[in-house]
Amino acid sequence: MTDLRLYNSLTRSLEEFTPVHPGEARVYTCGPTVYNYPHIGNMRAYVFADVLGRALSFNGYKLTHVINITDVGHLTDDADAGEDKMEKMARQQAQSIWEIAKHYTEAYWADIRALNIREPAKWSIATDYVPQMIEFATSIANKHCYELESGLYFDVSTVSDYGRLARAVTEEGEGRIEAVEGKRNAADFAIWRKTPTGEKRQMEWDSPWGRGAPGWHLECSVMSGDLLGFPFDIHTGGIDHREIHHPNEIAQNQAFCCTNGLDVPANSGARVWMHNNFLVERSGKMSKSSGEFLRLQLLIDRGYHPLAYRLMCLQAHYRSELEFSWENLGAALTRLKRMIMAAERLRDVAPAEQAHPKLAPMLDTFAAALADDLNTPVALTALEDVLAAKKVDAGAKRAVVERMDAVLGLDLFGKTRVDMRLRPKAADITESEIEAALERRKAARAEKDFATSDALRDELAGRGVEVMDGDPLGWEWKLG
Ligand SMILES: Nc1ncnc2c1ncn2[C@@H]1O[C@H](COP(=O)(O)OP(=O)(O)OP(=O)(O)O)[C@@H](O)[C@H]1O
Numbered sequence: 001m002t003d004l005r006l007y008n009s010l011t012r013s014l015e016e017f018t019p020v021h022p023g024e025a026r027v028y029t030c031g032p033t034v035y036n037y038p039h040i041g042n043m044r045a046y047v048f049a050d051v052l053g054r055a056l057s058f059n060g061y062k063l064t065h066v067i068n069i070t071d072v073g074h075l076t077d078d079a080d081a082g083e084d085k086m087e088k089m090a091r092q093q094a095q096s097i098w099e100i101a102k103h104y105t106e107a108y109w110a111d112i113r114a115l116n117i118r119e120p121a122k123w124s125i126a127t128d129y130v131p132q133m134i135e136f137a138t139s140i141a142n143k144h145c146y147e148l149e150s151g152l153y154f155d156v157s158t159v160s161d162y163g164r165l166a167r168a169v170t171e172e173g174e175g176r177i178e179a180v181e182g183k184r185n186a187a188d189f190a191i192w193r194k195t196p197t198g199e200k201r202q203m204e205w206d207s208p209w210g211r212g213a214p215g216w217h218l219e220c221s222v223m224s225g226d227l228l229g230f231p232f233d234i235h236t237g238g239i240d241h242r243e244i245h246h247p248n249e250i251a252q253n254q255a256f257c258c259t260n261g262l263d264v265p266a267n268s269g270a271r272v273w274m275h276n277n278f279l280v281e282r283s284g285k286m287s288k289s290s291g292e293f294l295r296l297q298l299l300i301d302r303g304y305h306p307l308a309y310r311l312m313c314l315q316a317h318y319r320s321e322l323e324f325s326w327e328n329l330g331a332a333l334t335r336l337k338r339m340i341m342a343a344e345r346l347r348d349v350a351p352a353e354q355a356h357p358k359l360a361p362m363l364d365t366f367a368a369a370l371a372d373d374l375n376t377p378v379a380l381t382a383l384e385d386v387l388a389a390k391k392v393d394a395g396a397k398r399a400v401v402e403r404m405d406a407v408l409g410l411d412l413f414g415k416t417r418v419d420m421r422l423r424p425k426a427a428d429i430t431e432s433e434i435e436a437a438l439e440r441r442k443a444a445r446a447e448k449d450f451a452t453s454d455a456l457r458d459e460l461a462g463r464g465v466e467v468m469d470g471d472p473l474g475w476e477w478k479l480g
């Protein structure tokens with residue numbers, strides 16, 4: 001197997017993957033803050049983490065993947081001045097935080113399933129780990145923290161090389177984080193926020209620093225360390241996390257490992273930190289705070305299969321910005337349909353055990369592309385080459401396609417061409433009505449009754465259905 005090379009944001013370079021525990025790969029992915037629906041940009045982060053996990057499995061590592069669910073502690077403002085995103089939404093919707101968290105966690109999981117993202121070994125829910133968070137904070141409080149009226153703050157000057165992941169301290173200067181009165185350094189952050197006197201929060205716990213709630217950065221340090229052990233292999237998130245959230249996690253991990261006598265070579269908790277780039281729209285980064293945003297369900301409602309969006313993500317390298325457009329999504333859907341139709345011919349074939357000499361170089365290209373920092377665009381073309389290969393035994397093809405699709409996750413043998421044809425929600429005609437009209441039209445044409453055939457075609461056109469005679473993909477109709 002080709003050695004896996006991954007881009008480590010810490011060193012800003014490609015590094016050969018060397019697991020902490022031989023034969024294993026332990027990965028932590030920053031999960032969603034469940035105060036709202038995820039947008040498709042958020043889901044790009046999980047498609048990336050999924051492909052990383054699948055690539056590690058393909059390379060023979062036993063994978064332990066953890067994704068967290070943040071249901072407390074993430075503020076509306078990166079400085080510690082803002083309000084808890086969950087509290088704010090609960091107030092706006094006049095519901096309890098627990099109801100909000102449940103609703104949006106389930107919506108997120110529905111998107112995870114629709115995108116064929118594998119279940120991680122564990123979904124860690126932040127509020128389940130509060131005692132461990134208090135314990136972690138207690139162990140570093142003396143040497144690394146100080147108390148202010150609003151909470152317990154981490155003093156970033158107590159760890160070496162703070163912010164080396166972001167490399168932004170000098171560029172953006174000290175004013176980067178708004179100062180809470182009394183902070184020793186502008187970049188200091190709350191690891192525990194006290195409930196202001198006289199106020200009551202829906203989510204609050206007792207701690208040595210008074211009643212309150214954990215900071216968002218603390219949550220990820222604690223859950224990753226608890227479930228995967230320091231040091232673990234890979235920590236992932238969107239590129240925005242490279243600036244504040246992850247440098248702060250790293251600072252806490254350094255403090256914790258140092259205080260607890262743990263030997264962490266890179267002193268950062270995880271050896272490799274990986275970040276996916278953004279999904280952008282012409283107007284800029286897709287983001288929740290901007291109000292209007294695209295949900296996976298909207299794509300489905302417009303007739304695009306969610307796996308077309310997965311394919312669209314894979315068509316770009318995860319470190320490149322990806323611009324969303326309906327045209328790109330449409331092109332990805334057509335490409336996916338072609339692959340599924342080619343795979344349909346292999347559906348009932350048993351995978352051969354023997355590799356075919358014609359396919360072996362294609363599998364090598366695929367493996368090399370993956371090993372080259374997850375070059376999915378090239379891996380996809382290798383998969384298409386296999387599907388298109390001539391004079392190759394179907395069983396051999398099936399075996400190779402299965403292996404490749406285990407990484408790309410397009411579910412080529414689980415989906416059919418009919419599954420790809422979603423009826424847009426706005427359409428006022430059902431599939432069975434369309435199929436019935438097409439049957440009548442077929443019968444009319446068989447009898448050379450072209451007047452009826454044309455009339456049926458026009459009638460369908462009037463209801464937004466385009467009949468596609470002679471379509472090279474064998475598609476009989478589409479909704480215009
Ligand atoms: N446009 C985007 N493209 C790719 N990844 C993104 C994008 N926006 C956010 N992410 C990533 O999505 C993941 C989930 O983030 P989270 O649920 O906290 O959303 P958020 O930060 O509140 O969203 P937003 O930035 O839109 O307000 C994080 O890893 C984040 O870095």
Ligand SMILES: [Zn+2]
Nearest residue numbers: 030031220245
């Ligand atoms: Zn996190």
